[in-house]
Amino acid sequence: MRSSLRLLNLEAPASQRSRNLYVCSVCRHEARPRPFVARQFLRHASDSTPITERVRRKLWGTDNPPGLKDPYGGEGVFERKFKRGQSAPQENEPEAATEAAEDAVSEDSSYEPATTWEGLQRVGHLGTWSDLPPTKADAYTSFSLNRRLTKPVHLSLAAHQTAVELSLLHTLKKPLTNICDVIEHEQPVFKLIRNCKIQPKSSGQWDSAVVYPDKETEEALVYIFEQIGGAQEAAAEVATEVAPETAEDAELAEIEAAEAEDAEFEEEVPTTPSPPFFGYRDVKDKGYLDLSLNDPITKFAFLKRFSQLTGHFFPDPVIHQISSVQHVMKHVLAEQNPKPKKLADFLVADASLQSLPNVKIFAKKQKPSHKDEELGRKKLIDAELRERGLV
Amino acid sequence: MKRLQLQRWSSSALSSRARTGGRLQRHLYSGTRLQSTNSYSLQDQSLGQQLAPPSATSDVPKFTKRQLPSPPAEAARESAKLAALHARLYLPSRLPLETLARCLVDASADPSAQFNNQSLAVLGNDLLSNYASEHLICTYPRLPLTVIFAAMYAYVGPKTLLAMSREWGVEHAAAPGGEVDPGLLQYKRLDPGAKPDAEPLVGTTRPNEDQTTWRRSITSSVVYDNEFGDPERAASPPAELSDEPFLMNDKGPAPVTPEAASATFARAVMGAIYLHAGRPAAKRFFEQHFLSRQLDISKMFNFQQPARDLTRLCARENYDEPVAKIISETGRRSRTPVFVVGIFSGVDKLGEGTGASLSEARARASVAALKGWYLYSPLEVRVPSAMEEDGAAPWKPVYVDLGEVIV
Amino acid sequence: MPVQGIRTVTAARNGVGAFILQCKRLDFHYCDWAGSSRGMVSFLKNQLTAFAKENPQIEIRVSPRPHKHPVIKGHFINGREKAVCVRNLEPEQIFQKANLLKQNSGEKNKRTKKPVTSINESVRGIWSPYHGGLKGV
Numbered sequence: 001m002r003s004s005l006r007l008l009n010l011e012a013p014a015s016q017r018s019r020n021l022y023v024c025s026v027c028r029h030e031a032r033p034r035p036f037v038a039r040q041f042l043r044h045a046s047d048s049t050p051i052t053e054r055v056r057r058k059l060w061g062t063d064n065p066p067g068l069k070d071p072y073g074g075e076g077v078f079e080r081k082f083k084r085g086q087s088a089p090q091e092n093e094p095e096a097a098t099e100a101a102e103d104a105v106s107e108d109s110s111y112e113p114a115t116t117w118e119g120l121q122r123v124g125h126l127g128t129w130s131d132l133p134p135t136k137a138d139a140y141t142s143f144s145l146n147r148r149l150t151k152p153v154h155l156s157l158a159a160h161q162t163a164v165e166l167s168l169l170h171t172l173k174k175p176l177t178n179i180c181d182v183i184e185h186e187q188p189v190f191k192l193i194r195n196c197k198i199q200p201k202s203s204g205q206w207d208s209a210v211v212y213p214d215k216e217t218e219e220a221l222v223y224i225f226e227q228i229g230g231a232q233e234a235a236a237e238v239a240t241e242v243a244p245e246t247a248e249d250a251e252l253a254e255i256e257a258a259e260a261e262d263a264e265f266e267e268e269v270p271t272t273p274s275p276p277f278f279g280y281r282d283v284k285d286k287g288y289l290d291l292s293l294n295d296p297i298t299k300f301a302f303l304k305r306f307s308q309l310t311g312h313f314f315p316d317p318v319i320h321q322i323s324s325v326q327h328v329m330k331h332v333l334a335e336q337n338p339k340p341k342k343l344a345d346f347l348v349a350d351a352s353l354q355s356l357p358n359v360k361i362f363a364k365k366q367k368p369s370h371k372d373e374e375l376g377r378k379k380l381i382d383a384e385l386r387e388r389g390l391v
Numbered sequence: 392m393k394r395l396q397l398q399r400w401s402s403s404a405l406s407s408r409a410r411t412g413g414r415l416q417r418h419l420y421s422g423t424r425l426q427s428t429n430s431y432s433l434q435d436q437s438l439g440q441q442l443a444p445p446s447a448t449s450d451v452p453k454f455t456k457r458q459l460p461s462p463p464a465e466a467a468r469e470s471a472k473l474a475a476l477h478a479r480l481y482l483p484s485r486l487p488l489e490t491l492a493r494c495l496v497d498a499s500a501d502p503s504a505q506f507n508n509q510s511l512a513v514l515g516n517d518l519l520s521n522y523a524s525e526h527l528i529c530t531y532p533r534l535p536l537t538v539i540f541a542a543m544y545a546y547v548g549p550k551t552l553l554a555m556s557r558e559w560g561v562e563h564a565a566a567p568g569g570e571v572d573p574g575l576l577q578y579k580r581l582d583p584g585a586k587p588d589a590e591p592l593v594g595t596t597r598p599n600e601d602q603t604t605w606r607r608s609i610t611s612s613v614v615y616d617n618e619f620g621d622p623e624r625a626a627s628p629p630a631e632l633s634d635e636p637f638l639m640n641d642k643g644p645a646p647v648t649p650e651a652a653s654a655t656f657a658r659a660v661m662g663a664i665y666l667h668a669g670r671p672a673a674k675r676f677f678e679q680h681f682l683s684r685q686l687d688i689s690k691m692f693n694f695q696q697p698a699r700d701l702t703r704l705c706a707r708e709n710y711d712e713p714v715a716k717i718i719s720e721t722g723r724r725s726r727t728p729v730f731v732v733g734i735f736s737g738v739d740k741l742g743e744g745t746g747a748s749l750s751e752a753r754a755r756a757s758v759a760a761l762k763g764w765y766l767y768s769p770l771e772v773r774v775p776s777a778m779e780e781d782g783a784a785p786w787k788p789v790y791v792d793l794g795e796v797i798v
Numbered sequence: 799m800p801v802q803g804i805r806t807v808t809a810a811r812n813g814v815g816a817f818i819l820q821c822k823r824l825d826f827h828y829c830d831w832a833g834s835s836r837g838m839v840s841f842l843k844n845q846l847t848a849f850a851k852e853n854p855q856i857e858i859r860v861s862p863r864p865h866k867h868p869v870i871k872g873h874f875i876n877g878r879e880k881a882v883c884v885r886n887l888e889p890e891q892i893f894q895k896a897n898l899l900k901q902n903s904g905e906k907n908k909r910t911k912k913p914v915t916s917i918n919e920s921v922r923g924i925w926s927p928y929h930g931g932l933k934g935v
Contacts, residue, residue, distance in 0.1 A: 541803025683815025
C-alpha cells in the first residue's frame with residue numbers, strides 16, 4: 001500500500017456512510033467533496049504517480065518539483081523490513097564501495113575541509129552515516145563531571161582548589177581557562193594544592209593570594225602550572241629531559257606527563273570510581289571565600305572550572321549576580337536545600353510559628369477518623385467492630 | 392502578721408507530675424502504668440520485672456499511647472487546644488500546661504492519684520466554698536441558712552461549674568485514653584440510659600443515715616453536710632487513694648456524669664492556680680470568673696407562711712406586732728379586684744404587696760417585709776480574706792445576724 | 799421550715815469579670831496545587847504567625863484539603879461553626895475574614911432592634927397603677 005493511500009484510507013468509510021444516510025443540506029455541502037476525492041484517488045490507484053505527487057507537480061508548475069518525493073516519511077515499517085530482507089546482501093557492497101571512496105577522499109592530500117556551504121554540491125554526509133562504524137570522534141566525553149557533587153565538604157574543596165589554581169595562573173600570567181584541560185589532578189598534586197592557603201590582599205585580589213606552606217610546595221606547584229596549557233607534551237618532554245632538581249619534582253613531572261597522556265586517551269583507560277577529592281577532608285582555611293569575582297574573565301574562568309569539578313551549572317541571571325566566591329558557594333549550597341514545595345513543610349520549618357503553642361499544623365488532610373482518634377472514640381469503634389467480627 | 396506557708400503544705404497535691412523536676416520519677420511512673428487492656432497476670436509479671444530494677448530507665452518497655460489511661464505529660468506541650476484554653480482563661484503563666492492537662496483528667500478516667508485532678512479539686516473546692524461563703528455572709532448578713540445553701544449552690548455548685556466549663560470552651564473526650572488530645576476533659580462516661588442518682592447515697596458523713604424518716608434539721612446539715620446542704624460521701628481513707636492503679640478491680644472506676652466531671656475540672660483549675668500562682672491570683676480568678684456572674688438572691692426565697700414568720704421575727708426583734716392594712720383597693724366587687732396591702736409595725740411600714748385577694752396581698756406584703764429584712768446588705772462589704780493582702784487595714788468585725796426565725 | 803432556698807444557677811456575664819473570646823478554634827484549609835489557594839498560602843506563610851501570636855486563646859489548625867477551595871472554619875463556644883470560603887482572595891482580605899470569625903459570637907446572624915439588652919433589673923422600676931398620682935373618682 002502506498003503512503004498516500006494509507007493516509008486517505010481513514011476518511012473513506014465516513015464518506016461512504018454519508019452517501020447512504022440522510023444528510024441535511026448544509027452537511028451535504030461539506031460532505032460532498034470527500035467522495036469526490038476518494039473517487040479520484042480510486043481512479044488513480046493503478047497509476048504510478050500518486051495524487052500527492054501530482055498535486056505537488058501542479059503546485060510547483062514543473063514535472064520535477066523540489067523536495068522529497070514522499071513528504072510523509074517514506075515507506076512503512078513492514079515494507080522496509082520486507083525490502084531489507086530481500087536486498088540486504090546486495091546493498092552491502094555498494095556501501096563498502098562508498099566507504100572506500102570516502103576514505104580515499106579523506107586520504108587525499110589536496111582535501112581541504114570547507115568552511116562555508118558555498119560551492120558545495122551537498123551538505124552533510126554522502127552515504128547513510130548511521131551505518132558507519134563508530135569512530136573516535138563519535139565518543140562523547142562530558143566537559144564536566146557526570147554526577148553532581150552534593151556534600152558541602154566536596155563543594156568547598158572544589159572551590160578552594162579552583163581558587164588556588166586560578167590565583168596561581170594569575171600570578172603566572174597565563175590564560176586562566178587553561179586549567180580546564182586538566183580534568184583531575186593526581187593525588188600528590190591535589191594534596192599540594194589543598195595544603196595551600198588563600199589570603200587575598202585588599203578587596204579580594206587574585207594576584208599572589210596563595211600562601212604556600214613551604215618553599216618546596218611553591219616550586220613544585222609553579223613548575224606544574226607552568227606546564228599547563230600550551231604544548232603540554234613538549235613541556236613534559238622537557239621535564240623528563242632536564243634533570244629534575246629534587247626527586248619529588250621528578251616524580252611530579254612524571255605524574256604530570258602521565259596525566260597529560262591520560263587526558264588524551266581518557267575514553268580508553270577504564271576509570272575506576274574513586275571518592276571525589278580522594279576522600280580528603282574539608283580545608284580549614286576559608287580565605288578563598290573573600291576572593292572577588294568582579295572581573296568577568298576571572299568570573300568566567302572560576303565558574304567554568306568549578307562547574308567542571310562539581311557538575312553544577314549556573315544560569316545566566318545567577319552568573320550576573322555573583323560577585324565573590326562566597327556568592328557561588330551560597331548559590332550552590334542553596335541549590336542543595338531547595339525550598340519546600342508543600343506549604344506544610346514550609347510551615348513546619350518555620351521556627352517562629354512552631355514556637356507558638358496554639359498553632360497546630362497538619363501535613364495531611366484531616367479526616368473524620370483523625371477526629372475520632374483525637375476524641376478517643378476510635379478505640380471504641382475498633383473494639384466494637386472487632387467484637388462483631390467486622391474487622 | 393504571720394502567715395501560713397500553704398505552698399509548703401501543698402506538696403501532697405502537687406505530685407511529681409506537676410513539679411518541674413523529677414523527670415526520672417515521672418518516667419518510672421509512666422513506665423509502670425500498663426494496666427489498660429492486658430490480662431491481669433500479664434500485667435503483674437511485667438510489673439514485677441519493671442519494679443525489680445527501679446533505677447534503670449532504659450528498661451522501661453515500649454508501650455503505646457492507647458494503653459495509658461490518660462495522655463502522657465509530654466503531650467501537653469503539643470496540644471494547641473490546651474494552650475488556647477490556658478490563654479482563654481487568662482491563667483497565670485506560672486501555671487504550666489502540664490498541670491492544666493492534669494486538671495482535665497478525672498478520677499474516673501485515671502484512678503492514679505498521681506495523674507488525676509482529685510487532689511487539686513479537693514483544694515479548689517475548699518477555696519471556692521470559702522470565698523463564696525464569705526462573700527455571701529458578709530454581703531447579706533441576715534440571709535437564712537437555706538438561702539445561703541442555695542446561693543452557694545448557685546455560685547459554686549456543680550451545675551454552675553458545668554455551665555462555666557462550657558462557657559470556657561472545654562470540650563469533652565468521648566473516652567479517656569493516652570492518645571486523646573490533652574486539651575479535652577476526660578472522664579469515664581455513663582452508659583446510655585443509666586441513672587446516676589438511682590441508688591441512695593451510702594457512706595455519708597451523717598450519722599444514722601439509714602433512718603430515712605428522721606427529720607433533718609438545717610442546723611445538722613451545717614455540721615454534717617457539704618457546703619450546699621447536701622449529704623456528702625465520707626472522705627475515703629488515704630490508703631485507698633494511694634497510687635496503686637494496678638490493683639484496680641475488673642470494672643475499673645465508676646463512671647461519672649458530665650456535670651460531676653466538669654465540676655471537678657473547674658475546682659481543680661482553682662486549686663492549680665492557688666498552688667502555682669499563689670493566693671492573690673486564685674482570688675482574682677474567683678472574682679473574675681465566679682463572682683462576676685449574675686445572681687438575684689431575692690428570687691431564691693420560698694416562704695411557706697410569710698405572715699407567721701414576720702410575726703415571729705417582729706417578736707424576736709422586739710418590734711411592734713405587724714398589722715396588715717389596706718392601702719388602696721379597686722374593683723372589690725368586680726372580676727379582677729386589686730388590693731394593695733401594707734404591713735405596718737407601729738408607724739413603720741415594713742412592706743407592701745398587691746394581690747387579687749386580701750390574703751394574697753397580705754402574704755405578698757409579708758414576703759416583701761421579710762425580704763427587706765433578710766436582704767439587708769451593708770454599704771461597705773469587707774470579707775475576711777481581704778486581710779490576706781499586704782498592707783490591709785485592721786479588721787473590723789462584720790455584723791452577722793442570727794439568721795432566720797425559728798418557728 | 800419557715801423559708802426554703804430555691805436552687806438556681808448564676809448567669810454568665812461575659813466581660814463583666816473576665817472576657818472569654820467566643821471563637822475557640824479556627825481551621826485554615828488550603829490546597830497546595832490549586833490557584834484559588836494562592837492568597838491563602840501567602841497568608842499562611844506571611845501573616846499567620848502574627849495572627850496566632852495576637853490571638854493565643856484561639857486554637858489554630860492548618861491542614862491541607864486537596865482539590866478544594868480554601869476555607870477558614872471557625873468553631874465557637876456555643877457549639878456552632880461558621881465557614882468562610884476564601885477562594886481567590888488576597889491575603890489582606892483573608893486576614894479580614896479571619897478577623898470577622900474571630901470577633902464573631904457564633905450566633906446566627908440576627909437583626910438587633912434594641913440597642914441594649916440586659917439581664918439586670920431596670921433602675922427605673924416597673925410602672926404600677928396603684929402608686930403615685932392616684933386620682934379619686
